Amino acid sequence: MIRHMVMWRLHDQAQGADKAANLAKAKDVLLSCAQVVPGIRTFEVATATPGMDCTHDLVLHMLVDDAHVLAAYQKHPQHQAIKPFMQAVVSERCCMDFTV
Template identity: 35%
Template sequence: MIKHLVLFKLADQAEGNTKERNALIIKERIEALTSVIPVIRDIHVWLNHPDAPAGNYDIVLDALFDSLDDLHTYAVHPEHLKVVAFIGKVKTERVAIDYER
C-alpha cells in the first residue's frame, strides 16, 4: 500500500475566491475523484483549523493506493489533472511524500 500525502499553502485571494473558499473547492473536487478513478483506495482532504498558527499549511491531501503504479494512474488521469490545474492557480506552496505502508 502506498500512502500519498500532499500539503498546500493557498493564496489569500485567487480565482475570485478567498483562501477558505478555494480550500473547500479543492476538498470537494479531490474527494469526488473516488467516483471516477477506480485505483483510489481512500482519499480525503483536511483543512487546517482556523485558529491554528498562521505558518501552517492550509490543506492536506491524504490518499491511499495499492501500488506506485496506481498512484501514477491517478496522477495522470484527466479528471485529476483538471483539479491539479485549479490548484496550480490558487496555491503558493506544495510539499509531498509517498511512502509504503
C-alpha cells in the same frame, strides 16, 4: 501499499475569490477524484483546524495498493482537469509518498 500525502497553502486571494472560498472549492474538486481508479483504499481531504500554528491550509491523504495505482491516478483525466485551478490558488505545495 503506498501512502500519498499532499499539503497546500493557498493565496489569500486568487481566481477572483478569497482563501475561504478557494479552500472549499479545492476540497470539492479533490474529493471529485476519490474514485477515479481502482486500488484507492483511503482518500481523505481536510482543511486545517483554525488557530493551530505551523500548519498548511489543506491536506490530501491517500492510501493506494501500489505505484501503478498512484501513477494511474496522477495521469487520470479528472485529476489532470483540476490542476489548473489548484496551481492558480496554491502558494505552496508539499508532497510525500512512502511505502507502508
